[in-house]
Amino acid sequence: MVKRFIGIALAAAxxxxxxxxAEFFEKxxxxxxxxxxxxxxxxxxxxxxxxxxxxxxxxxxKGGNGGPILVExxxxxxxxxxxxxxxxxxxxxxxxxxxxxxxxxxxEKWIAAGAPDPREDxxxxxxxxxxxxxGMDIETGRKWWAFQPVNALPAPKIKNSAFAKQWTKExxxxxxxxKLEQNKLKPSPAADxxxxxxxxxxxxIGLRPTYEEVQAFVADPAPDAYEKLIDRLLASPRYGERxxxxxxxxxxxxxxxxxxxxxxxAYPFAWRYRDWVIxxxxxxxxxxxxxxxxxxxxxxxxxxxEDLRALGYLGxxxxxxxxxxxxxxxxxxxxxxxxxxxxxxxxxGIMGLTVGCARCxxxxxxxxxxxxxxxxxxxxxxxxxxxxxxxxxxxxxxxxFMFASxxxxxxxxxxxxxxxxxxxxxxxAAKQSAKFTREMEEVRDSMAFLKESHPEMFDYLNSLAxxxxxxxxxxxxxxxxxxxxxxxxxxxxxPGAASNLPFMQSVFDAGVWIDGSDPDLxxxxxxxxxxxxxxxxxHANVASPGPIVARQFLSVLSKGDTTFKNGSGRLxxxxxxxxxxxxxxxxxxxxxxxxxxxxxxxxxxxxxxxxQGERPSHPELLDDLAARFIAHGWSLKWLHHEIMLSAAYxxxxxxxxxxVAADPTNHLIWRMNPRRLDVExxxxxxxxxxxxxxxxxxxxxEDLDAAESHHRTVYGRVSRGRLNTVLAxxxxxxxxxxxxxxxxxxxxxxxxFVMNSGFMKDRxxxxxxLVDSETENSAKVRAMYRxxxxxDPSPKELDxxxxxxxxxxxxxxxxxxxxxxxxxxxx
Numbered sequence: 090m091v092k093r094f095i096g097i098a099l100a101a102a103x104x105x106x107x108x109x110x111a112e113f114f115e116k117x118x119x120x121x122x123x124x125x126x127x128x129x130x131x132x133x134x135x136x137x138x139x140x141x142x143x144x145x146x147x148x149x150x151k152g153g154n155g156g157p158i159l160v161e162x163x164x165x166x167x168x169x170x171x172x173x174x175x176x177x178x179x180x181x182x183x184x185x186x187x188x189x190x191x192x193x194x195x196x197e198k199w200i201a202a203g204a205p206d207p208r209e210d211x212x213x214x215x216x217x218x219x220x221x222x223x224g225m226d227i228e229t230g231r232k233w234w235a236f237q238p239v240n241a242l243p244a245p246k247i248k249n250s251a252f253a254k255q256w257t258k259e260x261x262x263x264x265x266x267x268k269l270e271q272n273k274l275k276p277s278p279a280a281d282x283x284x285x286x287x288x289x290x291x292x293x294i295g296l297r298p299t300y301e302e303v304q305a306f307v308a309d310p311a312p313d314a315y316e317k318l319i320d321r322l323l324a325s326p327r328y329g330e331r332x333x334x335x336x337x338x339x340x341x342x343x344x345x346x347x348x349x350x351x352x353x354x355a356y357p358f359a360w361r362y363r364d365w366v367i368x369x370x371x372x373x374x375x376x377x378x379x380x381x382x383x384x385x386x387x388x389x390x391x392x393x394x395e396d397l398r399a400l401g402y403l404g405x406x407x408x409x410x411x412x413x414x415x416x417x418x419x420x421x422x423x424x425x426x427x428x429x430x431x432x433x434x435x436x437x438g439i440m441g442l443t444v445g446c447a448r449c450x451x452x453x454x455x456x457x458x459x460x461x462x463x464x465x466x467x468x469x470x471x472x473x474x475x476x477x478x479x480x481x482x483x484x485x486x487x488x489x490f491m492f493a494s495x496x497x498x499x500x501x502x503x504x505x506x507x508x509x510x511x512x513x514x515x516x517x518a519a520k521q522s523a524k525f526t527r528e529m530e531e532v533r534d535s536m537a538f539l540k541e542s543h544p545e546m547f548d549y550l551n552s553l554a555x556x557x558x559x560x561x562x563x564x565x566x567x568x569x570x571x572x573x574x575x576x577x578x579x580x581x582x583x584p585g586a587a588s589n590l591p592f593m594q595s596v597f598d599a600g601v602w603i604d605g606s607d608p609d610l611x612x613x614x615x616x617x618x619x620x621x622x623x624x625x626x627x628h629a630n631v632a633s634p635g636p637i638v639a640r641q642f643l644s645v646l647s648k649g650d651t652t653f654k655n656g657s658g659r660l661x662x663x664x665x666x667x668x669x670x671x672x673x674x675x676x677x678x679x680x681x682x683x684x685x686x687x688x689x690x691x692x693x694x695x696x697x698x699x700x701q702g703e704r705p706s707h708p709e710l711l712d713d714l715a716a717r718f719i720a721h722g723w724s725l726k727w728l729h730h731e732i733m734l735s736a737a738y739x740x741x742x743x744x745x746x747x748x749v750a751a752d753p754t755n756h757l758i759w760r761m762n763p764r765r766l767d768v769e770x771x772x773x774x775x776x777x778x779x780x781x782x783x784x785x786x787x788x789x790x791e792d793l794d795a796a797e798s799h800h801r802t803v804y805g806r807v808s809r810g811r812l813n814t815v816l817a818x819x820x821x822x823x824x825x826x827x828x829x830x831x832x833x834x835x836x837x838x839x840x841x842f843v844m845n846s847g848f849m850k851d852r853x854x855x856x857x858x859l860v861d862s863e864t865e866n867s868a869k870v871r872a873m874y875r876x877x878x879x880x881d882p883s884p885k886e887l888d889x890x891x892x893x894x895x896x897x898x899x900x901x902x903x904x905x906x907x908x909x910x911x912x913x914x915x916x
Contacts, residue, residue, distance in 0.1 A: 113195075113198075113199060113205075114199065114205055114206055114207055117192075117195040117199065118195065118196065118199050119208075121188065121192055121195075121196075122143050122144070123144075124701070125182075125183040125188070126143045126182075126183065127143065127144050128446060128452075128453045128454060128701065129446075129449070129450075129453060130142055130143040130144070130148075130153075131143070131144045132144055132145050132148060134453065137153075138153075138449065138450075138628075139153040139154050139155065140153040140154040141153030141154070141158065145208065146206045146208040149204075149206060150206075152168075155168070156168075158172075159200060159204050160200075161200070161203045161204050162200075162201060162202070162203050162204075163200070163201070164196075164197045164198075164200040164201045167200050168180065169196065169200065170193075170196060170197055170200055173187075173188055173192075173193050173196055174187075174193055175187045181426075184429070184445060184446070184448055184449065184629070187823065187825060187826065189822070189823055189832055190823065191832065191834060192832075224451050224452045224453050224454055224455060224456065224457070225454065225455060225456040225700060226456060227456050227458075227644050227645050229456065230455070230456020230645040231456070231645055233456070233645075233699075233700075234704070234708065235441070235672075235673050235676060235698040235699070236645065236646060236672065236673055237672060237712075238672050239672045239675060239676065239712045239713075239715045239716040239719070240712070240713075240716050241713055241716045241717055241720070242709055242712060242713040242716075244260055244263035244264070245263055245264060245267040245709065246267075247263065247266055247267060247270060248270060249270065252275075253266055256276060256736050257736055258734060258735055258736045258739075259731060259734050259735040259736070260713065260717075260731075261710060261714065261731065261732065261735040261737055262735050262736045262737055264707055264709055264710035264713065265707065265710065265735075265737045265757075265758050268706075268707055268757050268758075269757055269758075269759055272751060272752065272757055273751070274747065274748060274751055274752065274757060274759050275759070276736065276737065276740055276758075276759055276760075277740040277741045277742075277743065277745060277748070277759060277760040277761070278740070278741055279736070279739045279740065279741065280739060280740065280741040280742070280761070280916070281741075282306060282307045283303050283306075283307055283879070283880065284741070284916045285306075285315060285318075285739060286298050286302065286303055286306045286307075286318060287303070287879065287916040288761070288915060288916050289315075289318055289319060289322060289733060290302075290322060291766070291770060291915060291916075292686060292733070292915075293319070293322040293323060293325075293328050293331060293332075293729065293733075294322055294325050294327035294328050294330075294331050295327065295330065295331035295334075295769060295770040295773055295774075295801075296327060296770075296773060296774060296777055297774055297777070297778070297879055298879060299879065300875035300876070300879045300880065302879075303879045303880070306318060315734070315739075316734060319729070319730060319733050319734065320730075323726050323729060323730070326371055327784070327801075328370070328371060329366075329367040329368060329369075329370040329371030330367055330801050330803050331769075331770075331803075332370050332685075332725070333363070333366040333367035333369075333370045333371075333803065334769055334803045335681075335685050336366055336370065337363060337366060337803075337807075338822050338827075338828040338831070339438045339439075339681070339827055339828065339829075340366070340383070340402050340434070340438065340827070341406070341407065341434055341438075341822075341823075341824050341825060341826050341827050341828065342359070342362070342363060342366075342405070342807060342824060343356075343359070343405065343407065343807050343808065343809040343824035343825070344356050344357075344359040344360065344405070344587065344790060344806055344807055344808060344809075345808050345809055345810055346407055346408055346409075346410075346809055346810065347407065347809050347810050347825060348409075348410050348810060349810055350410040351410070351498065351501065351502035351505065352410050352411045352412075352413075352498055352499060352502050353408045353409060353410045353411075354498065355586075356401075356404070356405040356594050357586065357587055357588035357590070358401075358476060358587075358588060358590070358592050358593045358594045359401055359405040359587075359594050359790075360587045360789055360790045360804075361398045361401065361479075361593045361594070362398055362399065362400075362401020362402065362404070362405055362593070362594060363401075363790075363803070363804075364398070364786065365395070365396070365398035365399050365401070366399075367786075367803070369382075369399070370725070373724055373725060373726040375722050375723040375724060376678055376718075376723040376724075376725060377667040377671075377674075377723045378723075379723075380439055380663060380666070380667070380674075381660070381663040381664070381667070382396050382399035382400075383399045383400065383401075383402035383403070384402065384403065384435070384659050384660070384662065384663040385659040385660035385662075385663050386399045386400050387400060387595070387596075387597070388655070388656065388659060388660040389660065394479070394480075394481045397477060397593065397595060398593045400477070400593075400594070400595040400596050401593065401594040401595070403431065403469075403472060403474065403596045403659075404474045404475070404476075404477075404593075404594035404595040404596045405474075405594040406427075406430060406431060406434065406474065407427075407430060407809055407824075407825045407826075408427045408430075408474070409423045409426060409427060411423050411424070411613070413499070413502070413503065413610050413611050413612070413613070414609070414610060414611075415611060416605065416611065417603055417604070417605025417611050418605075418631050418632050419611075420603050420605075420611045420613070421603040421631040422629075422631050424470075424601060424603060424613075425466070425626065425629065425631060427469075428466045428469040428470050428623075429445060429448055429466065430825075430826070431466075431468075431469040431472075432444055432445055432448075432462065432465050432466055432469065433445040433826070433827065434826070434827045435465070435662075436465070437696040437697070437827050437829070438696065438827040439666060439674060439677065439678075440666060440670060440673055440674055440677060440698075441673065441676070441677035441680075441692075441695070441696055441697060441698035441699075441702075442455065442457065442643075442673075442697070442698065442699055443455065443457075443696075443697055443699060443701075444457055444461065444462055444465060444643070445462070447459050447461060447462040448462050448626075448629050449627070449628045449629045450627070450628070452699075454699060454700040454701050455699035455700050455701075456644075456645040457643065457645065457699075458644060459625055459627075460625060460638045460644075461643050461644055461645075463623040463624070463625050463626070463638050464623075464638050464639065464640050464641045464642075465640075465643075465662070466623050467620070467621060467622045467623040467638070467639075467640040467658070468640050468653065468657050468658045468659055468662055469657075470600065470601055470621045470623055471598060471599065471600050471601075471619075471620035471621050471640070471656070471657035471658065472596050472597075472598060472599070472657045472659060473495055473596060473597055473598075473599040473601060473615055474495070474594070474595070474596050475491040475492070475494050475495040475595060475596065475597060476490075476491070476494050476549070476592040476593065476594060476595065477490075477491055477592065477593050477594075477595035477597075478490060478543070478546060478591060478592055479591040479592060479593055480591060482543065486538075486539070486542070486543060486546075488597065488617060489534075489535040489538055489539065490535065490539060490543070490546045490550070491595070491597045492531070492535065492597070492599075492615070492617055493531070493532045493535035493536060493539075493550050494549070494550055494553060495615060496528055496531065496532050496615070497532060497550060497553040497554050498553065499528075499613060500525060500528060500529060500532065500554070501553060501554055503525065503610070532550075532554075535550070536550050536551070536554075545590070545591060549590060549592065586789075587789035587790040587806065588789075589788065589789060597617065598617070598618060598620065598656040598657045598659075599615045599616055599617040599618065599619065600615070600616045600619045600620050600621030601613065601614070601615055601616075601621065602614045602616070602621065618656070620640065620656060620657050620658065622637050622638060622639050622640055623637065623638060623640075624636065624637050624638075625637075625638060639652050639653070640652070640653040640657075640658040641653055641658075642661075642662065642665040642666075642669060642670070643670070646665070646669045646670045646673065647665075647669055648668075648669050651665055651669065671719065672715065673698065675715040675716075675718055675719050675723075676692075676698065676711055676712070676715045677695075677696075677698065678718075679711065679714050679715045679718050679728065680692045680695060680705075680711060681695055681829075682725065682728050682729070682732070683711075683714075683732065684830065686729075686732050686733065686738065687738070687758070687761070687762055688761075688762035688763075688764040688915070689755065689762050690830075691705045691706050691707050691710065691711045692704070692705045692706075692711070693706075694829070695829040695830060696827065696829035697829075706756050706757070706758075707758075714728075714731070717731070737758055738761070739761075740758075740759075740760050740761045741760060741761065742760055742761040742762065742763040742915075742916070743760065744760070745759070745760065748760060763914060763915060764833075764914065764915050765833065765913055765914050765915075766913055766914065766915065767819070767820075767831060768802065768815060768816055768818075768819035768820065768821055769801070769802040769803055771819065771913060772793075772802045772815065772848075773801050773802055774912070775848075775849070775852045775907060775912075776799055776852070778852075778856060778876045778877045778907070778912075779851075779852040779853075779855035779856045779859070779876075780855055780856070780858075780859050780876075781799050781851075781852070781855050782799060782800075782801070783799045783800045784801070785800070786800070786804065787800040787801075787804035790804060790805065790806040790807075791804055791805050791806060792805070792806055792813075793805035793806070793813045793814075793815055793816065794813060794814055794815070796847070796851070802816075807824050808824075809824050809825050812824070815842070815848070818836075818838055818839055818842055819839065820832060820833055820834055843907075843908045844904075844908065849904055849907065849908070850900075850904065852904075852907060853900050853901075853903040853904035853907060854900050854903075856873060856876065856877070856903045856906075856907070857899050857900050857903050859872070859876065860872040860873055860876075860899075866890075866891055866894050866899075867887060867891060869899060870882060870887060870890040870891070870894075870902075871887070873902075873903060873906055874886075874906075877906050877907060877912060878906075878909075878911050878912065890902060
């Protein structure tokens with residue numbers, strides 16, 4: 090049976106290798122161009138950026154001011170692909186962040202096939218030309234639907250009031266039913282009780298219920314049995330592991346950087362941020378406080394020390410390696426790229442706005458000005474990442490440690506660079522070292538201060554002060570000179586591995602300036618406690634700075650003067666998002682939560698509530714739910730309760746002919762959306778049903794490829810440089826950018842993993858061991874069904890299994906059972 094499945098998978102493989110066609114362009118290429126490129130490169134614009142037009146076939150073939158962007162049939166030499174891969178620091182598109190890898194691969198395949206483009210460009214006369222597209226002005230923008238206040242609304246009236254009273258269970262249902270009635274549809278019947286407990290358990294804790302739990306719930310006659318089930322699941326520590334992972338997608342959580350070199354090393358303490366997220370979600374920390382802690386926990390009075398782990402949101406953000414031999418303009422561009430990433434993560438992830446599109450010019454569609462972009466960028470130009478002690482220490486000690494650790498990354502890198510330069514002499518290194526006398530003195534003073542009072546901090550700094558195997562021996566920074574060969578703190582560990590040393594990834598307030606006065610090296614000046622207001626950079630060109638803009642909130646959402654006056658402005662930014670921008674911020678997270686529950690959000694473009702985004706399918710429902718979410722203290726557990734107790738959520742997922750005909754995409758919510766489990770739930774449930782899941786939190790971060798890795802998948806190491814094999818195979822998002830949703834793919838490699846991987850074979854063998862005590866094959870099959878599917882096999886299924894076992898092995902049968910749709914899909 091297993092071999093037959095493998096044969097089917099291999100036979101299907103050619104289907105995924107066909108030559109891209111016009112249909113491929115319409116499905117894979119045009120949507121990306123429309124979503125990511127037309128805003129700046131449209132024929133409808135008076136002055137398309139770089140003279141490049143992408144919404145016409147002719148414009149795409151012609152290219153822009155820099156020449157053609159396509160070499161048809163030659164992806165490698167096409168500037169378009171080079172821009173999409175982000176391999177060229179001078180040519181990266183789209184500017185809001187790299188596309189998911191599968192989208193880049195689609196473009197590569199399309200270009201290699203000759204870039205077939207079915208569009209027919211209709212000639213447009215000058216008199217008939219569309220007017221130049223201008224972004225929405227601020228006053229008009231303030232009337233945009235997503236920026237309006239939210240208020241609890243009365244339930245809509247339903248014509249069939251008798252059915253409405255019978256069907257509705259929560260206020261949500263009235264809004265859903267009103268839309269269905271307008272479109273002459275009815276909701277689906279309620280799912281059976283066994284399905285409901287399966288769905289609720291997978292939804293809230295990411296694990297299936299046991300067979301015994303299913304039977305007990307089905308037999309429970311209490312009218313509040315379902316509500317009690319929801320309450321029990323929300324109280325489980327497994328809930329935070331499930332829903333914390335959703336947030337980590339939005340927070341672009343990773344434990345290293347794409348290259349993780351000397352000036353952008355891995356984050357050995359990032360796992361503490363992940364664990365904080367899980368704990369905070371379990372505690373139902375109000376969403377407004379949850380976000381504020383991640384932006385500015387160090388600036389909120391009375392914050393417990395353990396909550397400073399939240400700053401890993403910024404402290405473990407992706408950054409670029411900066412080779413300081415490059416010019417000032419290049420280095421400054423790399424730093425502005427990093428600040429741009431922060432602006433993008435916060436604006437799209439929390440506010441649902443593409444503020445990054447205003448980096449080069451005023452937003453082409455939304456009421457977001459270039460000065461707004463640089464006002465926010467200034468907040469992050471005034472924020473520097475560095476490890477922070479876990480222990481509660483005085484401010485002076487903490488500041489000395491954090492500043493010294495940040496400086497040592499650069500000093501160690503420079504020392505190693507100078508001593509390994511071909512043909513370099515000791516006197517050359519000494520000459521270059523003299524340029525950093527002040528920095529080395531500051532580090533030396535900090536280390537001397539910490540050596541006696543905080544030896545663990547001194548040891549950690551000393552480990553940073555050791556270059557990776559320089560060719561020439563070098564004196565010690567702690568003694569006032571340059572670094573010497575490494576002796577890692579806490580013993581040796583592989584690069585990028587998680588560490589249990591008593592530190593956390595964090596940030597501190599300091600302005601960053603780039604100094605190009607030296608002809609040999611570009612210097613990075615970090616000034617603790619001195620914020621930096623950014624210059625506007627037309628077209629993001631650091632060589633042509635415009636006027637300086639004060640750090641402040643977005644103009645379109647601001648009520649009065651919102652200039653940030655306290656330090657970097659991180660706390661003021663966070664406060665404004667939940668005061669002036671509270672209606673938008675609430676809509677965004679309520680919409681995300683709805684999408685995570687239903688498999689489809691009310692606003693399809695979850696990170697874009699602007700003009701180019703989709704309008705909500707149920708605007709009154711979204712507004713009412715957002716208003717009541719705020720009124721209930723921004724409680725996510727309240728929101729879960731409200732959604733999951735609704736009749737809309739309890740619907741069966743079976744298709745109906747009338748529903749499919751009228752609304753094939755289930756836009757109107759006439760049934761529950763069937764969907765495949767995400768990789769975490771899939772892997773966790775395979776471990777659970779085979780009896781090998783370790784449900785305790787992992788002590789650090791695990792290599793998910795390791796055979797001994799049996800903790801929940803959320804505790805696996807997430808690398809931005811080399812994503813784990815299984816995560817990459819099953820649509821895990823790119824951790825270098827905030828992910829609004831996971832793009833579902835189906836590939837032969839997924840089928841081959843299920844059929845051939847050691848992980849699946851081990852789970853099948855473990856499942857067999859659990860049923861080995863049964864003497865009859867029928868009893869073994871029944872026990873397998875109860876563990877894997879939480880039910881008994883039907884007579885037909887049992888007969889089929891016994892027929893197979895006449896010749897096949899129990900292990901092969903177990904593996905086939907674990908590969909069924911019933912295991913892989915939501916009920």
